[in-house]
Amino acid sequence: MAVKYKEIAERLEHDIRSGTFNQVKKLPTEEELMKQFNVSRNTIRKAVSQLVHRGYVYQVQGSGLFLREESSADYINLGSLRGLTQDLSAKSIETNIMDLCVLEADEGLAAQLRCAPGTKLYYLKRLRIVDKEPFSIEISYFKKEIVPYLNEEIASNSVYEYLIEDLQLHIGFADKVISCEKVDASSAELLHIEPDNPALIIENTVCLANGTIFEWSKSIFHFRKAKILNRINFK
Amino acid sequence: MAVKYKEIAERLEHDIRSGTFNQVKKLPTEEELMKQFNVSRNTIRKAVSQLVHRGYVYQVQGSGLFLREESSADYINLGSLRGLTQDLSAKSIETNIMDLCVLEADEGLAAQLRCAPGTKLYYLKRLRIVDKEPFSIEISYFKKEIVPYLNEEIASNSVYEYLIEDLQLHIGFADKVISCEKVDASSAELLHIEPDNPALIIENTVCLANGTIFEWSKSIFHFRKAKILNRINFK
DNA sequence: AAGTGGTCTAGACCACCGT
DNA sequence: CGGTGGTCTAGACCACTTC
Numbered sequence: 001m002a003v004k005y006k007e008i009a010e011r012l013e014h015d016i017r018s019g020t021f022n023q024v025k026k027l028p029t030e031e032e033l034m035k036q037f038n039v040s041r042n043t044i045r046k047a048v049s050q051l052v053h054r055g056y057v058y059q060v061q062g063s064g065l066f067l068r069e070e071s072s073a074d075y076i077n078l079g080s081l082r083g084l085t086q087d088l089s090a091k092s093i094e095t096n097i098m099d100l101c102v103l104e105a106d107e108g109l110a111a112q113l114r115c116a117p118g119t120k121l122y123y124l125k126r127l128r129i130v131d132k133e134p135f136s137i138e139i140s141y142f143k144k145e146i147v148p149y150l151n152e153e154i155a156s157n158s159v160y161e162y163l164i165e166d167l168q169l170h171i172g173f174a175d176k177v178i179s180c181e182k183v184d185a186s187s188a189e190l191l192h193i194e195p196d197n198p199a200l201i202i203e204n205t206v207c208l209a210n211g212t213i214f215e216w217s218k219s220i221f222h223f224r225k226a227k228i229l230n231r232i233n234f235k
Numbered sequence: 236m237a238v239k240y241k242e243i244a245e246r247l248e249h250d251i252r253s254g255t256f257n258q259v260k261k262l263p264t265e266e267e268l269m270k271q272f273n274v275s276r277n278t279i280r281k282a283v284s285q286l287v288h289r290g291y292v293y294q295v296q297g298s299g300l301f302l303r304e305e306s307s308a309d310y311i312n313l314g315s316l317r318g319l320t321q322d323l324s325a326k327s328i329e330t331n332i333m334d335l336c337v338l339e340a341d342e343g344l345a346a347q348l349r350c351a352p353g354t355k356l357y358y359l360k361r362l363r364i365v366d367k368e369p370f371s372i373e374i375s376y377f378k379k380e381i382v383p384y385l386n387e388e389i390a391s392n393s394v395y396e397y398l399i400e401d402l403q404l405h406i407g408f409a410d411k412v413i414s415c416e417k418v419d420a421s422s423a424e425l426l427h428i429e430p431d432n433p434a435l436i437i438e439n440t441v442c443l444a445n446g447t448i449f450e451w452s453k454s455i456f457h458f459r460k461a462k463i464l465n466r467i468n469f470k
Numbered sequence: 471a472a473g474t475g476g477t478c479t480a481g482a483c484c485a486c487c488g489t
Numbered sequence: 490c491g492g493t494g495g496t497c498t499a500g501a502c503c504a505c506t507t508c
Contacts, residue, residue: 003476003477004477004478005477005478029492029493029494030493030494031492031493039478039479040478040479040480041479041480041481042277042477042478042479042480043477043478043479045494045495046477046478053288055408058407058408058442058444058446059494059495060444060445060446060486060487060493060494061444061485061486061487061493061494061495062485062486062487062488062492062493062494062495063445063486063487063488063492063493063494064487064492064493064494065493065494066446068408071410075412078465078467079467081469171469172293172468172469172470173290173293173303173466173467173468173469174466174467174469175306175464175465175466175467176464176465176466176467177310177462177463177464177465178413178435178462178463178464178465179435179458179461179462179463180415180433180434180435180456180458180461181433181458182432182433197417197433198415198416198417198432198433198434198458199415199433200413200414200415207293209293209295209470210295210298210506211293211295211301221415223414223415223416223433226414226415227412227413227414228412228413228414229410229411229412229413230313230410230411230412230413230465231408231409231410231411232313232314232408232409232410232411233407233408234316234406234407234408234409235407235444238495238496239496239497240496240497264473264474264475265474265475266473266474274497274498275497275498275499276498276499276500277496277497277498277499278496278497278498280475280476281496281497294475294476295474295475295505295506296474296475296476296504296505296506297473297474297475297476297504297505297506297507298473298474298475298505298506298507299473299474299475299506300474300475445487
């Protein structure tokens with residue numbers, strides 16, 4: 001990571017998360033940060049705008065740079081790539097692999113992934129267990145052309161860590177569709193809830209930085225245990 | 236709006252929405268935009284980054300600026316201030332005011348709004364009807380100190396348009412918590428669904444640009460009709 | 471090699487907050 | 490009024506895509 005503004009943003013994010021500014025609830029001024037990191041003002045402003053987007057701070061013209069309140073509960077964060085591991089860091093997380101194989105896209109999957117029917121895909125179904133209780137079911141399809149190899153060991157840990165660090169994929173953007181349904185019988189059993197109970201659903205279409213779709217997934221969450229937090233900035 | 240990059244972003248957003256670039260699926264290069272709007276490169280880049288953030292386009296280094304696919308269905312957009320009116324623009328939207336009054340914050344509301352119990356609040360409950368069918372129930376509390384006046388006429392249209400254009404409030408950021416519950420009996424009746432059916436819930440804490448909380452709201456959506464779309468950018 | 475976006479600098483001036 | 494963010498410019502150099 002040779003990029004200055006990203007390094008500064010990561011450094012500040014780390015400091016915020018470890019409570020460095022909790023007393024004053026305020027970050028140093030832009031001028032102080034310029035001196036501290038020995039970079040130009042625009043570079044500081046670019047680093048800070050990353051923290052704003054991630055929901056850590058807000059800027060007030062003429063006044064300063066303030067910490068946003070920490071969210072007390074454990075929420076799922078839509079914007080993070082690392083998924084549950086980072087969001088629910090205080091909890092114990094286990095993963096059961098229910099299924100992992102290569103298959104060929106049918107009409108429906110081909111439409112979701114914008115590829116020809118018959119395209120080879122990795123199919124992965126996992127049960128996520130948080131604090132010893134079933135939390136969610138995650139069903140993912142990856143284009144094999146882009147993710148040429150996957151095994152149970154990788155799928156038991158963070159798939160995205162593997163995609164980014166080992167396969168060196170550049171992940172660009174995603175569409176997430178959030179909805180709510182009655183849970184089907186087999187999912188109800190896995191999640192230890194009654195059939196016809198509600199379930200929170202996230203369908204996720206993920207693209208590389210160059211715009212190519214490489215994953216489509218559907219996650220089914222236990223309706224009492226999962227809440228999603230989204231921090232929005234206007235302006 | 237004397238700010239150049241915002242004007243350029245709005246102009247480009249309008250052009251994108253009206254299909255100007257649909258043939259090529261690409262925007263002009265930064266250099267062309269610089270000439271077209273007669274501004275510096277950084278100003279163009281700032282305008283473009285707003286479009287990226289709103290999910291309209293993605294940038295590919297060395298290649299260009301591309302349109303993201305339009306989402307086919309009618310989704311609720313978490314990032315917009317205007318709410319349903321803009322998101323579901325193709326549909327007919329009606330609003331029934333169920334309740335509108337001033338009350339004093341109890342312990343629970345005081346905690347949500349970070350104010351003293353007894354603080355005066357506007358309470359507003361509305362039923363939103365889309366294409367002649369009940370779509371959602373919205374319950375809002377506004378600090379009267381910040382929103383000193385509200386009436387049925389304003390509440391029948393866009394409250395946020397009134398807050399921004401008439402009261403000149405500067406809205407800064409919001410925390411949105413999305414979850415899923417079994418619907419209660421009275422809400423079920425309003426939404427024309429069976430009791431115990433699922434409901435999609437958004438709880439919303441909204442702050443002014445200076446960080447003051449001024450609204451807390453809870454929206455209960457018809458689980459078959461409401462889907463939320465969130466477009467995420469990494470990097 | 472040419473085209474196009476990504477990062478970074480240095481400096482100017484404006485707008486808003488607080489004392 | 491001084492302090493602090495917000496906007497804007499002009500120019501340099503780097504990194505990636507495309508041909």
